[in-house]
Amino acid sequence: MLREARVYDKSEVYQLWKQSYPTLDRNYLNFYFKHLFDSGVCLIEEKDQKIVSSLQMNRHVLHFHGRKLVCGFLCGVSTSPDYRRRGYMRKLTESMLDEAAHTHLITLVPAFQPRLYEPFGFHTIYYQKQYMIKKEELNKVTIQNVSYSAELKELLEVYQKFTSRFDGFYERTLDSYEMMQKELVATQKQMVIYRDENKEVKGYLIFGMKNGEVHVEEAIYLDSIALLRMLKCAIGKAEEIFINVSPSEKLEKLFPLAIPKKNSYIMAHINNYELFNKLFCCDISSVKEAFALLHKPLWIHETY
Template sequence: MNIRFAKDKDLKKVKDMWKYCFDDTEGFLKYYFENKYNCKNTLVIEDNNTIISSLQLNQYKLVLNNRIYDTSYIVGVSTFPEARGKGAMKVLMKSALNEIYKKGQFISILMPIDYRLYRRFGYEHCYDQIEYTIPIEILKDFKVKGDFKRAYLEDISNLISIYSSYLKDKNGYVFRDRYYFENLFKEINSEGGYIYIYKGKDGFDGYMIYFKMDKDFFVREIAYKNVDALKSILGFIYNHNTQFNKVIISSIIDDKIKYLISNLKNIDMKIKPFMMGRIINFEKFIKSLDLDVYVDFNLKVEDEFINQNNKVFNINVQSGKIQVLETDGVEDLIIDINSLSQLVFSYVDVEDVLFLRKIKVKNEYALNDFKKLFTKKINYINEYV
């Protein structure tokens, strides 16, 4: 097997592989390969001079612990059926992890089809969403107080403002700028969706992204600055009651809709696993943190795929100065890369990992120091490719 970055001439093969492996519409395929696909971010495996497997490293900026990190979002992991079971995915993923490391990036994300496939490469569950299924008649008491209009490119500055306000105290979300929203419009249009923006008494306060499915009104994303905007969004949805019997809404885990529904027994709420994350460069990530603590301990990280992480590190923080150095000293704590990734993404805290017996503790004082590095936060991400 030979692994390399794709060339322009490989586009048809990569696209055919995607079409075989994923159930996407022609409209979405056209959007993706004209707007998102980049051969310079695509790894392929050749066997006997024929491409048999590929993936893409789509580039995003992620807001984690109030800092913006460049990150690679692994998508399109695919193999032609005749090549499956020969170890291509392992070769592909190991190469991808090391390419991301060489890019100088500290973290990575992916949306799994099957969690078991990616846990063995160090990715771990780091994001949830809440999904509501609501009979539309339940929303009959909600009224639109302001005005809705379909959003266009000239509304991007207001969309950015609403999105930023909605997520100002959240973690792990994608930094969205004008270029991002220009692409988002193309993506939503490719699948026949809609973006509507709401204007209340104080200006533009909310937006929603939705699709009219065969039988359901599906809301992929909502964002709002205040309760009036949220109530008006629900009223807007109710105004489709002659077309649809129910609405499905995906949202952030601490979304406020559940506080507004009069009888929760009549709706369905479920937590939906959404995204996995992975630490790529442990040393540099820790150095990037803003820490006002005093710690000094040795941590052994177990990482089968990135050798630079698979070491014992001395972590020393004094007066805001952070040192992370490889050491031959005896480890105080031992942790695997999966659990460490969940801590880095603030999806769990050290107490959670300790409860799950994912930390081997040799020094209780070091455990207290380790707890100072990580806090649990509310994560949100809603990117599909």
């Protein structure tokens, strides 16, 4: 039986996610179910008096071609190993997309398994570039004006300035950054901030350890000095640091020896082409054509 999850299903869905994502950081999983799970819509499939499959959809405001659109973000696709290959994921996805067609124009999903979502009309629209930067490339950089704290308002303001160069990004609020700080504490990640000579925040980095390596998960910066100094601080005693950025960010200009690795990151689905065409005065019939309308490069680094 397919239905929407209720409060008393939460612990069982948690165990299903835990079983389906054995490599997912447990601290992050605990954070998600404590602070975020209840704010989304979760569909579940029950079989043999237990939850055997689930799918979560969170809603956000997306900046898209001069408008602010409510979008859906699918995550937590999970099916118990004993019940896989029975069509439960397809059933949940079709049901969720049917609901999405009545509430918003665009649905996003992580592009970790493109072939899983392509049959439903999803298309990969966003890639990340990962650079590996060696410590010696930062030898001449100082950490002057780099600190570990900032007001939420300052973080939001620098994010808004940074994303003004892009399109396809989430609308963030002070609540977004309050939640981000809770996530940093829960997952033991860190944030470094760079201020200019006038004490104005010009950027921040979020980073943590992954398999013994330093990984930057989000880099917000208004100039190259901010980025370089924050990377210098984040790398610490490590020999190298990994950073994920958008395709339009050319870090090889700062690090000529760094060769980026391209990774699929976000897929999109247009839920109602007729309404989309009416809203944007166009005549598109595919996800690729829809995102080709944008005049600025994409920047989508969200995970839920």
